[in-house]
Amino acid sequence: MTNNQLKINEAANYLGVSIDTLRRWDDKGKLKSLRVGQGDHRYYNLTQLEEFLMSSCVGLAIKWARNNIGGKPSDIFYCSDSSVFQGRLYKLRKALSDNKEIESFFSLLISVVGEIGDNSFGHNLGNWPDVIGIFFAYDIKKKTIVLADRGQGIFKTLKRVKLELSNDAEALKVAFTEILSGRAPESRGNGLKYVRSVVGKNPISLFFQSGEAELSLDQNNSLLKIKKAKKPIRGCLAIIKF
Amino acid sequence: MIIDIKKFGAILTSRQLGKEALAAYLPNFNNISEEEKIYINFNEIDVFSPSWGDEFLTALYRKFGDRLILKKSSNASVKASLEMLEEANNMKFNIE
Numbered sequence: 001m002t003n004n005q006l007k008i009n010e011a012a013n014y015l016g017v018s019i020d021t022l023r024r025w026d027d028k029g030k031l032k033s034l035r036v037g038q039g040d041h042r043y044y045n046l047t048q049l050e051e052f053l054m055s056s057c058v059g060l061a062i063k064w065a066r067n068n069i070g071g072k073p074s075d076i077f078y079c080s081d082s083s084v085f086q087g088r089l090y091k092l093r094k095a096l097s098d099n100k101e102i103e104s105f106f107s108l109l110i111s112v113v114g115e116i117g118d119n120s121f122g123h124n125l126g127n128w129p130d131v132i133g134i135f136f137a138y139d140i141k142k143k144t145i146v147l148a149d150r151g152q153g154i155f156k157t158l159k160r161v162k163l164e165l166s167n168d169a170e171a172l173k174v175a176f177t178e179i180l181s182g183r184a185p186e187s188r189g190n191g192l193k194y195v196r197s198v199v200g201k202n203p204i205s206l207f208f209q210s211g212e213a214e215l216s217l218d219q220n221n222s223l224l225k226i227k228k229a230k231k232p233i234r235g236c237l238a239i240i241k242f
Numbered sequence: 243m244i245i246d247i248k249k250f251g252a253i254l255t256s257r258q259l260g261k262e263a264l265a266a267y268l269p270n271f272n273n274i275s276e277e278e279k280i281y282i283n284f285n286e287i288d289v290f291s292p293s294w295g296d297e298f299l300t301a302l303y304r305k306f307g308d309r310l311i312l313k314k315s316s317n318a319s320v321k322a323s324l325e326m327l328e329e330a331n332n333m334k335f336n337i338e
Contacts (some may be wrong), residue, residue, distance in 0.1 A: 086259070089289075090252075107288060107290070108322060111290060111322070114255025114289065114291050115255060122293075194323070
């Protein structure tokens with residue numbers, strides 16, 4: 001066994017699943033173990049596990065945001081504070097920098113990701129209900145970026161400056177459309193309106209959920225489609241496709 | 243005076259970092275004359291966002307008004323962010 005190979009119990013711990021789940025995935029071919037020269041013991045390459053996690057990142061983010069009990073996500077996705085998030089934005093920039101297909105909107109795409117992540121930290125600083133920080137991952141092959149937080153959500157934060165808001169759907173609409181000039185006590189900008197503006201003019205699509213409401217924006221279209229979500233989440237979830 | 247924004251980093255999206263950038267830079271204005279213009283150069287910036295810009299550029303605009311001159315940038319995120327800041331703050335940057 002090399003340093004990059006993990007035993008099944010270590011792999012289960014790394015992925016946050018049970019050993020039985022890993023055995024089942026192995027038998028079904030969902031995540032094959034390495035057994036060559038190792039008898040019946042199952043081993044996993046760290047790189048293989050990282051790629052598996054990344055390819056499942058959207059599902060894992062949704063599960064994490066929906067779970068009633070908050071737990072720290074896998075280190076590979078977890079940004080405990082804004083400086084970690086900033087560092088990972090640089091990694092995303094590097095991962096996308098050679099992609100000629102997105103050259104014309106590359107800077108806009110990263111700035112949208114930056115605004116959404118920064119919003120999570122700005123909204124919740126000192127007020128995180130359980131897990132501090134955000135889930136941030138991307139799958140370049142699937143052209144998908146996902147961010148999630150288990151914070152207070154848009155409704156609770158906007159209600160402070162707009163008392164007439166009564167639910168998540170109204171709050172989402174305001175967040176993506178209205179310029180809030182009287183921002184006190186929040187010192188925040190108009191990040192989500194910027195996100196809408198960029199998505200509306202570029203080949204980027206967005207799914208955004210906060211609490212019980214979800215919003216979708218198709219690429220090159222600034223029309224907001226807001227509806228009640230099938231299942232509520234803690235905080236916010238954003239799935240960006242490009 | 244010319245401020246090269248690239249000296250603050252290649253990805254400028256964080257409100258908190260924008261605030262820190264302003265606080266760190268403010269002492270540079272202590273000895274400038276009342277007529278001196280402040281030029282902002284966006285060359286070699288990769289990614290820019292309204293949050294960083296609001297903390298840095300909006301604050302400078304409020305301090306210097308039309309003496310603050312933004313050099314035209316071809317970067318799409320710079321252009322989109324400046325448009326958003328103008329709309330959100332009901333102001334017009336001096337861009338040339």
